[in-house]
Amino acid sequence: MRSALCALGAAAALALLPAGHARAQGQDPDRDFTIEDARITESSGLAASRAHPGIYWTHNDQDAPLIYGVDSRTGKTVATLTMAGVGTPRDMEAIAVGPDGDIYVGDIGDNLDGSWDHVWIYRFPEPKTLKDQTVRAKQYVVKYADGARNAEALMVHPKTGRVYIASKNEKGGGLYAGPERLSPSGTNVFRRVDEVPWVTDGAFSPDGDRLVLRGYFTAEEYAWKDGRLGDGGTPVGAPFQGQAESVTYTPDGSALMFGSEGRNSRVVRVERDSGRPAEKPTEAPGGAPESPSAPAAEGEKGNVTVGFLVLAGATVLVVGAKRLLRRG
Template identity: 90%
Template sequence: MRSALCALGAAAALVLLPAGHARAEGQEPDRDFTIEDSRITESSGLAASRVHPGIYWTHNDQDAPLIYGIDSRTGKTVATLTMAGVGTPRDMEAIAVGPDGDLYVGDIGDNLDGSWDHVWIYRFPEPKTLKDQTVAAKQYVVKYADGARNAEALMVHPKTGRVYIASKNEDGGGLYAGPERLSSSGTNVFRRVDEVPWVTDGAFSPDGERLVLRGYFSAQEYTWKDGRLGGEGTAVGAPFQGQAESVTYTPDGSALMFGSEGRNSRVVRVERAGVEPPSKKPTEAPGGAPKSPSVTPAGGGENGNVTVGFLVLAGATVLVVGLKRLLRKG
């Protein structure tokens, strides 16, 4: 059944246009890439390395304690990390990098919407060398002040180090703040501090001034003020993806990287509106005149494909959610 769901999402994605987001693969870091590792079939979280330029950490939505380092230049796995000291994960859904240089992994999924009275966060230093290795991880017990729930988004503020979780509910979820410092010896109670839409992942900008939350069809970027969302948020041009599960900022904060589940899943870069990469300079045409970037105009046929693609994706997502519910009931 799981393979059928992946195939359904992939079929929907095939009819969708990149809508101007796509970049050439294998040329520069932090551009579009395809995850080539056949072991990664359910990439459910994404985090940009702070130690190794161009490397993105991800993991499967399953019970193996494995984290994969993917080179965005090639799409190839350059490191496989095995977490030791954390037991058997249940439903890993998110990954983030903290200001301390540690990787935080959220084993926070609960497809039965509250069947587990606690979930876990795993934490370990980002390795200095890229190779297959075992890493010693700390395990933190997490409970919600208002009862158990399903979640797929874990965010670590890049300045304060505070951990946040966004619960997942199609009618709207909650944003939960953890204690100022996580404790590995007791229970960490997360308290609801704000309301969020239907969320499958989220990430803080590197400067800590923005928070992006994505769902199956869209993404919103919010200002971050006094530990809460500022305003209603601004829509981000998220790409259409078969099973939209992950998002992170590039290390320089100039763009967002969107990922999805599925074999050979694609990670797509989307520029942030009004933000220029620090190293980006305008190209010049002969004679010194600035050269405008070339844009291929979309004709009527392309617009039609986008509309059809959106409808197919919408139908596919409804089927995916419906089938998952049936599986839970069964």
């Protein structure tokens, strides 16, 4: 059932991509790439390496303590990290690299919508060499000041090192700030500081001035001011993907990298445009804003509409199926 639903979402996503969208692999880093590792079937988080140019860290939406380093030049896994010193993860959903060079992993998902009274964050130094290895991680207990909830987005501010979590709810969630420094002993209480839309992942820009939050169909980039959202957000033209799960900035902050779940999932680069107006642009297949002087042909518009409806239905089915499978 899971494979059939993923195939449906992937087919819809492919229908939306224009001819010639894929770029040649094995060349420049930080471009579109396909995750080739057959073990990575549910890439649920994405983070650009600080120590290794062109490498992106990801992990499955699962209970195994494994982190994968994927080379954006080839799509191949160049390092598999096994976290030691932590318990069995329940639902790893997010990953980020902090200003201290540490990798933070958010075991923060809760498909039963707040059934667990605490969740966990794991943290370990980004390895200096890219190879399969075991890394010793710290484990932090996390609770929310206003009660348990489901979440899929964890962000570490690149200047202050403060950790933030965005909860996931169809009707809108909350942005939660952790303590100034996480404590490996006791409980780290995260407090609600702002409201957010339906969020599946998020990331801070390298300079810390912006925060991007993505959902299944859209993504917004917000100004960051005084520890909270500084404006109402600007659309960034997220691509249509089978199950849109992850986002991160390129190391230079010039573009966003969008990922999704599924075997051989595609990571798509979307250029930032600081001059883009606040209103939502019309999106061409693949997430690029269309030029007003070159509107899509009627047939292309129809294909996009049909593909979007199929994708929307597939996404709802996949999300529902995942919840049922985990409850079972």
